[in-house]
Amino acid sequence: MNEDDFDTPARAAPSTLVLQLGSWEGPLDLLLTLARAQKVDLAEISILALVDQYLAFIRDAKALSLELAADYLVMAAWLAYLKSALLLPADPEAEPDPADMALRLQFQLQRLDAMREAGAALLARPQIGWDVFPRAAPEGLVFETRPIYDTSLYDLLASYGAIKARSAVGVHVVRRRPVMALDEAIERLEALLGRAIDWTELARFLPGDLADESYARSVLASTFVAALELTRLGKASLSQGAPFAPILVKARP
Amino acid sequence: MSDLEALRAIEAVVFAAEAPLSLADIARHVGERGDLPLLLRDLAQSYAPRGINLVERGGRWQFQTAPDLAHHLRPLREAVKKLSRAAVETLAVIAYHEPVTRPEIEEIRGVAVSGGTLDVLMAAGWVRPAGRRETPGRPLQYATTPGFLAHFNLVSRRDLPGLADLKAAGLLDREPPREMPLPLGDGGE
Amino acid sequence: MSDLEALRAIEAVVFAAEAPLSLADIARHVGERGDLPLLLRDLAQSYAPRGINLVERGGRWQFQTAPDLAHHLRPLREAVKKLSRAAVETLAVIAYHEPVTRPEIEEIRGVAVSGGTLDVLMAAGWVRPAGRRETPGRPLQYATTPGFLAHFNLVSRRDLPGLADLKAAGLLDREPPREMPLPLGDGGE
Numbered sequence: 001m002n003e004d005d006f007d008t009p010a011r012a013a014p015s016t017l018v019l020q021l022g023s024w025e026g027p028l029d030l031l032l033t034l035a036r037a038q039k040v041d042l043a044e045i046s047i048l049a050l051v052d053q054y055l056a057f058i059r060d061a062k063a064l065s066l067e068l069a070a071d072y073l074v075m076a077a078w079l080a081y082l083k084s085a086l087l088l089p090a091d092p093e094a095e096p097d098p099a100d101m102a103l104r105l106q107f108q109l110q111r112l113d114a115m116r117e118a119g120a121a122l123l124a125r126p127q128i129g130w131d132v133f134p135r136a137a138p139e140g141l142v143f144e145t146r147p148i149y150d151t152s153l154y155d156l157l158a159s160y161g162a163i164k165a166r167s168a169v170g171v172h173v174v175r176r177r178p179v180m181a182l183d184e185a186i187e188r189l190e191a192l193l194g195r196a197i198d199w200t201e202l203a204r205f206l207p208g209d210l211a212d213e214s215y216a217r218s219v220l221a222s223t224f225v226a227a228l229e230l231t232r233l234g235k236a237s238l239s240q241g242a243p244f245a246p247i248l249v250k251a252r253p
Numbered sequence: 254m255s256d257l258e259a260l261r262a263i264e265a266v267v268f269a270a271e272a273p274l275s276l277a278d279i280a281r282h283v284g285e286r287g288d289l290p291l292l293l294r295d296l297a298q299s300y301a302p303r304g305i306n307l308v309e310r311g312g313r314w315q316f317q318t319a320p321d322l323a324h325h326l327r328p329l330r331e332a333v334k335k336l337s338r339a340a341v342e343t344l345a346v347i348a349y350h351e352p353v354t355r356p357e358i359e360e361i362r363g364v365a366v367s368g369g370t371l372d373v374l375m376a377a378g379w380v381r382p383a384g385r386r387e388t389p390g391r392p393l394q395y396a397t398t399p400g401f402l403a404h405f406n407l408v409s410r411r412d413l414p415g416l417a418d419l420k421a422a423g424l425l426d427r428e429p430p431r432e433m434p435l436p437l438g439d440g441g442e
Numbered sequence: 443m444s445d446l447e448a449l450r451a452i453e454a455v456v457f458a459a460e461a462p463l464s465l466a467d468i469a470r471h472v473g474e475r476g477d478l479p480l481l482l483r484d485l486a487q488s489y490a491p492r493g494i495n496l497v498e499r500g501g502r503w504q505f506q507t508a509p510d511l512a513h514h515l516r517p518l519r520e521a522v523k524k525l526s527r528a529a530v531e532t533l534a535v536i537a538y539h540e541p542v543t544r545p546e547i548e549e550i551r552g553v554a555v556s557g558g559t560l561d562v563l564m565a566a567g568w569v570r571p572a573g574r575r576e577t578p579g580r581p582l583q584y585a586t587t588p589g590f591l592a593h594f595n596l597v598s599r600r601d602l603p604g605l606a607d608l609k610a611a612g613l614l615d616r617e618p619p620r621e622m623p624l625p626l627g628d629g630g631e
Contacts, residue, residue, distance in 0.1 A: 025339065025362075025363070027363065029364070104429055107428075110422075111361055114349075114419055114422075114424045115345045115349065115362070116342060117415070120341075122413075125414070126320035127406070128317065130323065133317060133323075135268070135457060135505075139269040140270070141266065141269055141282060142516055147521055149525050149566050151533075157603060157613055160531070166552060264493035265494060266511075303450060304453035319450065322454040325455055
């Protein structure tokens with residue numbers, strides 16, 4: 001089966017059968033050509049006559065020692081079986097029913113024939129590039145998009161601030177920060193705890209005057225770590241009822 | 254905008270477009286007009302006797318030259334490649350049976366579909382994969398495109414030559430109709 | 443062939459051609475007609491009121507869309523976009539320092555300014571070239587436009603807050619703001 005996609009010459013159905021296996025597009029194509037030679041109206045073809053013609057064709061091909069493709073032989077075997085089934089007295093038990101098989105074959109031939117004619121009818125229609133022509137070089141349609149920028153005055157000022165801040169002379173001076181060292185915090189907490197027998201909020205042990213924010217942070221951190229350290233040393237107990245609840249502390253006797 | 258202005262805008266937009274335009278495409282460019290389909294039909298009618306026609310193909314509108322003037326135009330443009338018989342037949346099977354799977358195409362044609370045939374039809378923009386059939390193996394289905402309708406000057410698939418007759422004869426069904434006469438003929442006696 | 447047939451052939455040939463056609467080209471495709479220039483002028487006249495016009499340019503004929511319909515072919519859509527950080531910064535520098543040259547903008551920002559950034563600002567209608575500075579190399583200066591003032595609701599550039607104002611508003615701070623209050627609890631008082 002040769003299936004070039006372009007420029008395969010269309011062949012005319014021969015009135016007398018010429019043995020040219022290469023030009024058939026498979027057994028169904030061959031059968032259709034045989035049927036077409038038999039009758040113009042495929043609805044009235046004789047399946048038995050068609051089977052005989054096909055089998056004769058295959059026999060001749062063998063006599064000429066032509067290489068037959070397997071599918072041609074399979075079709076020949078099937079048609080021989082179909083013929084014998086059709087000629088035997090009707091057996092109601094036969095499965096599949098040979099009459100159905102014959103019908104099906106006829107249907108396939110008619111359908112293939114219809115599709116060939118439909119293809120020819122399509123090609124006969126006016127075609128773009130052969131019968132009708134669109135514009136060769138249309139201008140094209142485009143949507144131009146104009147951007148609308150939603151930059152705000154704040155964006156503008158903030159970015160100017162950022163530039164100015166970036167370009168400001170960057171001399172870094174390490175400030176001496178007021179801190180409470182850990183040692184100092186431990187000493188202080190231990191002294192205060194000595195007087196507390198009951199659970200007391202840790203915050204109560206912070207110095208009262210914490211106006212300086214960074215010093216306050218340092219005191220808080222150091223006092224907390226001091227409480228942990230005293231607990232580790234067995235000098236204090238810690239308790240907290242719930243996450244983020246006040247931390248309670250008392251001296252351990 | 255008056256109807257005349259609308260007609261002018263529609264014709265300019267369809268004329269300048271690089272591909273056939275759907276109603277929605279046209280509406281996007283010319284704005285909402287009273288009755289766009291009616292205006293398009295009017296415009297098509299006014300072009301019908303001319304050398305340029307306005308046509309609808311698969312729901313898309315385009316200008317093209319009148320078919321009877323082809324002999325003036327063929328020397329202007331590159332000739333199209335001729336399709337092989339296998340490709341034409343496969344195209345017909347797809348167009349008349351769509352959506353159709355490759356095994357179905359092979360059953361109808363009685364031969365295996367060579368890979369190149371479907372490729373050629375898809376490359377031409379006439380055939381597209383059309384989803385999978387929900388049966389065992391989920392085979393891919395094929396169908397035709399709006400480009401196929403445009404190329405063969407079909408308004409819609411209903412315009413396929415002989416479609417109604419083939420349907421009435423049951424030749425587009427998967428199974429032979431039951432009431433067909435037994436085709437035994439007289440050759441066997 | 444009648445005049446009508448000649449007109450149809452001419453319009454189809456001019457329509458389908460890949461480039462504008464000279465009288466000789468047209469004559470070659472449609473054959474010799476009585477008075478080709480007269481036919482072309484008639485055809486051009488019949489198209490004049492339509493959305494498609496037949497026009498002659500430098501002795502060659504072509505169809506084109508009517509000039510007044512250009513807005514249908516290229517409709518403008520507006521899309522909200524954000525300016526890049528580089529563009530906002532460049533705009534800020536121009537607004538505070540105008541008229542300012544590109545090297546100056548780069549010096550103030552501390553990074554190179556790409557041409558694209560200035561293009562975007564000019565396309566947005568906020569920045570304009572403002573003459574050349576009379577210094578060696580005569581560099582181009584940039585300034586803001588009335589559109590810039592309008593967009594940012596400024597009566598004049600003097601409305602832009604000064605450095606002191608920016609500092610007071612926290613816009614010149616290098617240190618990150620402290621958002622978390624100290625969790626001193628209520629026992630600290």
